[in-house]
Amino acid sequence: AYKLSFRDIMTALASNNANVGAGYIERNGEQYLVRTPGQVANLDEIKEIVIGSRNGVPVRVSDVADVREGTDLRTGAATLDGKEVVLGTAMLLIGENSRTVAQRVAAKLKEIGRSLPEGVIAHTVYDRTRLVEATIATVEKNLFEGALLVIVVLFLTLGNFKAAVATACVIPLSMLFAITGMVEDKVSANLMSLGAIDFGIIIDGAVIIVENCLRLLAVEQRRLGRVLTREERFETILAGSREVIRPSLFGTFTIAVVYLPILTLTGVEGKMFHPMA
Structure with missing residues (x-):
């Protein structure tokens, strides 16, 4: 309806989400820094960003999109036997004995397993x-x-x-x-x-x-x-x-x-x- 592309929205968001410096002003031996803080601070400010105008009426982000907090971009997945799982890694500190640490982690894992809800199993993949x-x-x-x-x-x-x-x-x-x-x-x-x-x-x-x-x-x-x-x-x-x-x-x-x-x-x-x- 507004004949806007996704690139138009990206350009508007990038240009309206930046801090700009304007140099400084010298007065009485002192310097005053001039800057315009333009980074958005919350979702309401994102909604009010103007993308363009139609018939003299500004078109804001909230007019063309539903603005809400989403999840982080997924960068990978842990799977076991074709099913997604939650993967945890125990890191070995410098100077520690790997065999002793592995045994202590296994004992701790058994304690955690007793408190997990039904259907959730914690077991070692690589020991x-x-x-x-x-x-x-x-x-x-x-x-x-x-x-x-x-x-x-x-x-x-x-x-x-x-x-x-x-x-x-x-x-x-x-x-x-x-x-x-x-x-x-x-x-x-x-x-x-x-x-x-x-x-x-x-x-x-x-x-x-x-x-x-x-x-x-x-x-x-x-x-x-x-x-x-x-x-x-x-x-x-x-x-x-x-x-x-x-x-x-x-x-x-x-x-x-x-x-x-x-x-x-x-x-x-x-x-x-x-x-x-």
């Missing part, structure tokens, strides 16, 4: 505890299998079960020192940090020392033509350890130096690979 427990289980499995493989390989290589077991005892001791250092440096125990504990590097020095001691024991026993006494075995083992301890330490240190450049990484790469180094 980070499952990922944490799966990660821990994977680490435990890898550690056990790795230790077992080390013992088997040592037995096949050295040909002496007692020597293989003695060498394998280095694994828990080395891991104790490694985990102690991780705790002191506040390095989290994850797949990257625990996976970097290489059994090959851990027992490399021990294998060299034990193998050299076994060789010297065999040579000494063949030279004397009899079974060595306890004191003779101790002296031979001590001499064999002293013979290879320095190159063994240098070899282990050379391998460990390879990880030092990783400590220079920054950003996302640094956060990911620093625990490994």
Whole structure:
């Protein structure tokens, strides 16, 4: 009836909803700012905005539209099994343990569920505890299998079960020192940090020392033509350890130096690979 388009209404609303500055006036050493507040403050002011005129009569927004408060524009939707749901997310604070927080959230969710009206159910869609427990289980499995493989390989290589077991005892001791250092440096125990504990590097020095001691024991026993006494075995083992301890330490240190450049990484790469180094 008024021959107005939607763009005409948008233009009128935009031009009548703005604060305009008109500079300032200097008087007696003082400055007076001049501005015209033109932003609308309520629905009644929107209704009175003039869009145009017909036959000398102003046409206002209220003449062509129903002005009322509406809802915000929808930017998304949470659905589950094809039905709309209300989604809530529990954010983890810096420094908190994800497993502990997830357990506390689950307990709180059960309390909330008892007070919900009939037909409304609150349940967990994604629980980070499952990922944490799966990660821990994977680490435990890898550690056990790795230790077992080390013992088997040592037995096949050295040909002496007692020597293989003695060498394998280095694994828990080395891991104790490694985990102690991780705790002191506040390095989290994850797949990257625990996976970097290489059994090959851990027992490399021990294998060299034990193998050299076994060789010297065999040579000494063949030279004397009899079974060595306890004191003779101790002296031979001590001499064999002293013979290879320095190159063994240098070899282990050379391998460990390879990880030092990783400590220079920054950003996302640094956060990911620093625990490994």
